[in-house]
Amino acid sequence: MYACGKYCSPRRCGFYIIAFLICQLVFIVIFMRSDRYDDIYASELLAYKNVSYLDWRAFISQTPETTEDYYQYNIELSNALGLIRKLPVTRHSSCTTRNPILPPPLEANVSVVISFHNEARSMLLRTIVSLLLRTPEDHLHELILVDDGSQRDVTLLDDLKRWMGGVFGSRQRLGLIFLRNEERMGMIWSRNRGASLASGRYVLFLDSHCEVNDGWLEPLLERLAGNANLAVSPLLDPIDPTTLSYRKGNEMLKGGFDWSLHFHWLKRQLASGERLEMPYQSPAFAGGVLMMSRDWFLRLGSFNPYLKIWGGESIELAIKLWLCGGQIEIVPCSRIGHIFRRRHAFDFPSQFDQQLSPAQEIYLHNSKIIAESWLDEYKNMFYALRPAARRIPLEHTYDELQRMRTERQCHPFDWYLRHVSPELRMHFDELSATGTLRNEDRCVHARHKDSQLILASCYLSDITQWSLLRQSGQLSTHREFCLTVGFGMRIALEPCGRNETARRSQRWMRLGTRLMHAETHLCLDNPLKERLEMSTCRSHAVSQSFQFALEMEGRT
Numbered sequence: 001m002y003a004c005g006k007y008c009s010p011r012r013c014g015f016y017i018i019a020f021l022i023c024q025l026v027f028i029v030i031f032m033r034s035d036r037y038d039d040i041y042a043s044e045l046l047a048y049k050n051v052s053y054l055d056w057r058a059f060i061s062q063t064p065e066t067t068e069d070y071y072q073y074n075i076e077l078s079n080a081l082g083l084i085r086k087l088p089v090t091r092h093s094s095c096t097t098r099n100p101i102l103p104p105p106l107e108a109n110v111s112v113v114i115s116f117h118n119e120a121r122s123m124l125l126r127t128i129v130s131l132l133l134r135t136p137e138d139h140l141h142e143l144i145l146v147d148d149g150s151q152r153d154v155t156l157l158d159d160l161k162r163w164m165g166g167v168f169g170s171r172q173r174l175g176l177i178f179l180r181n182e183e184r185m186g187m188i189w190s191r192n193r194g195a196s197l198a199s200g201r202y203v204l205f206l207d208s209h210c211e212v213n214d215g216w217l218e219p220l221l222e223r224l225a226g227n228a229n230l231a232v233s234p235l236l237d238p239i240d241p242t243t244l245s246y247r248k249g250n251e252m253l254k255g256g257f258d259w260s261l262h263f264h265w266l267k268r269q270l271a272s273g274e275r276l277e278m279p280y281q282s283p284a285f286a287g288g289v290l291m292m293s294r295d296w297f298l299r300l301g302s303f304n305p306y307l308k309i310w311g312g313e314s315i316e317l318a319i320k321l322w323l324c325g326g327q328i329e330i331v332p333c334s335r336i337g338h339i340f341r342r343r344h345a346f347d348f349p350s351q352f353d354q355q356l357s358p359a360q361e362i363y364l365h366n367s368k369i370i371a372e373s374w375l376d377e378y379k380n381m382f383y384a385l386r387p388a389a390r391r392i393p394l395e396h397t398y399d400e401l402q403r404m405r406t407e408r409q410c411h412p413f414d415w416y417l418r419h420v421s422p423e424l425r426m427h428f429d430e431l432s433a434t435g436t437l438r439n440e441d442r443c444v445h446a447r448h449k450d451s452q453l454i455l456a457s458c459y460l461s462d463i464t465q466w467s468l469l470r471q472s473g474q475l476s477t478h479r480e481f482c483l484t485v486g487f488g489m490r491i492a493l494e495p496c497g498r499n500e501t502a503r504r505s506q507r508w509m510r511l512g513t514r515l516m517h518a519e520t521h522l523c524l525d526n527p528l529k530e531r532l533e534m535s536t537c538r539s540h541a542v543s544q545s546f547q548f549a550l551e552m553e554g555r556t
């Protein structure tokens with residue numbers, strides 16, 4: 001009271017306390033109502049589908065770990081949300097105006113493979129229950145669950161088996177396969193294992209923190225029925241990891257990747273007359289949720305089995321699909337909610353290289369396999385941007401990686417650039433040089449904390465990668481900062497100019513290995529070691545010789 005009295009009168013203070021209590025009450029009522037509402041919805045839906053309602057709360061009460069940090073989403077809210085909840089309709093209204101034309105179930109049934117590692121019980125259950133209640137029974141052939149060595153919940157799979165037997169036991173047609181890797185094998189291995197045991201016509205790979213929305217399967221089946229070599233992604237609706245709110249995904253995005261082989265969203269261009277909700281081709285899948293013919297998947301060699309743990313597998317599959325006679329489409333009338341987590345919720349096993357984190361090393365290992373198997377001469381682009389990948393050992397020969405390409409008479413990577421991903425090709429064509437910028441044994445580096453330009457060891461794991469742009473002559477970092485010569489010949493990083501005036505002080509020209517600033521005709525120089533200056537251009541001056549990891553000038 002004393003503290004309060006110091007700042008406000010007792011009457012006012014009382015008012016604040018009452019207001020605070022009312023807010024709390026309103027919050028609790030809303031929270032309980034939505035919980036009850038979801039419970040009612042769940043039991044009605046379960047009754048409608050003719051399955052008994054067992055106490056799922058007892059099942060989730062066994063969740064061993066309860067921190068948000070462990071799962072990278074709001075676990076308490078997930079536990080409170082219920083077994084299944086109503087989801088907003090996020091697809092276009094025209095998706096439901098006609099019934100999809102589906103082949104008979106025997107010709108169009110799906111095996112769903114879910115591999116999970118340390119997933120919260122409530123989240124996994126909601127994924128499974130949403131799938132079983134929102135998928136036409138005749139077309140859902142089987143569910144294959146792979147527990148990839150989850151650490152703190154060793155009874156999860158057995159409990160799940162029991163729970164599902166009780167709740168969905170009446171479904172004669174549904175095959176259930178439960179697998180557990182005693183030792184963690186990684187998502188890639190586990191998905192391949194699941195697919196190798198599947199017996200449906202199609203296989204769908206699903207993450208363990210998803211909620212499928214109404215009518216998700218039919219539009220996918222309809223597309224696949226017309227084209228045996230097609231693979232499809234639903235449009236992923238993002239579920240917020242903190243609030244678990246289900247939002248509408250963006251139909252204007254395609255899946256793609258950059259020259260470092262990192263996944264990126266790309267802008268979709270609508271052709272004239274093309275409607276937003278129509279299926280559209282995509283250079284890569286929308287994340288890791290994808291469906292295709294099981295037979296076609298196996299003939300393509302599954303996810304490349306040399307890839308370790310997690311990462312790169314859907315990019316690898318996308319490239320080989322396109323190059324070996326397949327296509328990828330995203331189907332906006334099919335919606336699946338997915339939690340996009342901000343960080344990995346799992347560790348990567350430690351590897352050989354002390355300078356890289358295990359996650360970085362596994363990513364580089366997997367990307368190097370993709371580059372060596374599929375990128376042909378363009379792999380130099382990858383190595384220029386990821387020089388540390390050169391040090392990563394691979395345990396098998398490159399011939400082995402390339403064998404399937406020859407057997408299946410797959411196109412060269414150039415074909416992918418010309419026909420599938422003009423964005424990637426454009427990025428390549430825009431460049432006249434890229435990668436680290438070396439002067440003797442040091443590299444030009446833009447320090448992260450203050451954007452200061454220094455000369456540093458070329459082996460720093462985050463050493464700056466530069467791009468010399470063919471048209472504008474700008475020399476940019478991937479953060480869109482450009483090397484600029486300003487007042488008093490000061491060299492600095494500034495936001496890359498978009499118009500001609502702004503660009504004038506950022507234009508560079510190549511004189512052999514020298515970099516001449518177009519406006520001043522002076523050359524970049526390192527006369528004193530570790531310090532950049534502008535000085536008169538001198539041929540053969542070692543201090544003015546700057547080499548990029550990859551120079552494209554002069555290529556045909």
Ligand code: UDP
Pocket residue numbers: 115116117118119148184185186187188190206207208209287288309310341344345346
């Ligand atoms: N996963 C797995 N083993 C691993 C790593 C991940 O089975 O070693 C599972 C994970 O539980 C999830 C799926 O693989 O169901 C995809 O992983 P994640 O969701 O982390 O990938 P993202 O969605 O971020 O691409």
Ligand code: MN
Pocket residue numbers: 207208209338339
């Ligand atoms: Mn995921």
